[in-house]
Amino acid sequence: MEQVTFALAKGRLAKKAMELLKELGITCKEMEGESRKLLFTSDDGKYRFFLSKASDVPTYVDYGVADIGIVGKDTILEENRSVYEVLDLEFGKCKMAVAGKPEMKELLESGKFIRVATKYPAIAKSYFEKFHRPVEIIKLNGSVELGPIVGLSDVIVDIVESGKTLEENGLVVLADIEPLSARCIVNTASMKVKHDAIRNLLNNIEDLRRRENA
Template sequence: MRYLTFALTKGRLASKTLDMLEKLGITCDEMKDKNSRKLIFTNEELGLRFFLAKGPDVPTYVEYGAADIGVVGKDTIIEEGRKVHEVLDLGFGKCRMCVCGHEETAEKLQHHELIRVATKYPNIAKDYFYNKKHQTVEIIKLNGSIELAPIVGLSEVIVDIVETGSTLKENGLVVLEEVCPLSARMIVNPVSMRMENDRIKELITNLRNLLREE
C-alpha cells in the first residue's frame, strides 16, 4: 500500500484538521511532539504521511502530486489558481474576503471611479473588480499590514480577510463590500483522485458524516 500524503497549512488549520482526523481514528502522534524537527510525519499502520507547509504552498504540493490531499483556506485556493479538486468545505476557519476602506470611499465604488486597491491577494482583487464589478482599478500588492494603506494614502481601499472586523474598527475603516465567504477546504490531486479513488472517497465520506453530526 502506497502512502497517502497530506499537506496541511501550518498553524490553526493544521491543528483543527488533526483534531477532525483524530475523531475518525486517524492519528499521528509524531506531530504532537512540539520539539520534533522532523519535516514528514508518518502513520505506518494506516499508510499515511503528513507534512506542514505555508498556506500558499499547499495547492502547489497538491497540484504537482507531492501531496495527494491538502487542507488550506479558500482564499489561497482562489489566489493560487492551481489545478486541484476542491472536494470538501471543512467548516472551520470561517471568515470573509472584503473590500474595506474609510466610509466616505463607498461612493467611489458606486461610481466606478479609477481607484487604487492594496491587497495581499492581487488575483482575487483583480477578478472581483474586473469581472464582477467591471471597474478599472490599480492593484498594489503588499505583504504586511494591509490596513495601513488607506490610512497613509497609498490606496483608497483594501481587499483583505475579515474575521471580526475589530482591527478595521480600531483604524477607522469599515467593510464596504463582501467579495466571498471563506473557510478551510480539502483539496485533492486529480491523478490521486483516480488512482486512490476508494481510499480518498472513504475519507471524504467519513469527514462529511462527521461534519453532519457536529
C-alpha cells in the same frame, strides 16, 4: 499498502485538521509535541503528513507531491492551481472583503478608477474585473490596513474575521467578496489512482460533519 499524503497549512488549520482526523481514528504521535521533522507518518502507517506555508499547499497538491491538501479558500482562489476542491471543512470561517474609510463607499460604487492595496492581487483583480472597473492593484505583504490610512490606496481587499482591526483603524467593510473557510483539495490524478482510499476518507469526514451539525 498505498499511503495517502496530506499537505497541511501550518498553524491553526493544521491543528484543526489533525483534531478532525483524530475523531476518525487517524492519529499521528510523531506530530504531537515539539519536533523539527518535516514529514510525519500516521500511527497505522496509512497516511503521511507534511506542514507547509499555506500558499504552497495548492502547489504541492497540483504537482501530486500531496494527494490531499487542507488550506483556506482564500489561498485556493489566489493560487488558482489545477486541483479538485472537494469539501468545505467549515472551520476557520471568515470572509474576503473590500474595506476602507466610510467615505470611500461612494467612490467604490461610482465605477471610477480606484486604487486597491492587498495581499491577494489575483482575488482583487478578478473581483474588480467582474465590474469592468479601472483599478490599480498594489501588492502588500504586511498590514494592508495601512494602505488607506497613509494614502497609498483608496481601499483594501483583505480577510475579515471579527472586523476589530478595521474598526480600530477607522475602516469599515464596504463590500463582501467571498465567504472563506478551510477546504479540502485533492490532486486530479490521485482522485483516480487512489480513488477508494480518498473517497472513503472524504465520506467519513462528511458523515462526521453531519453528525456534529445534527
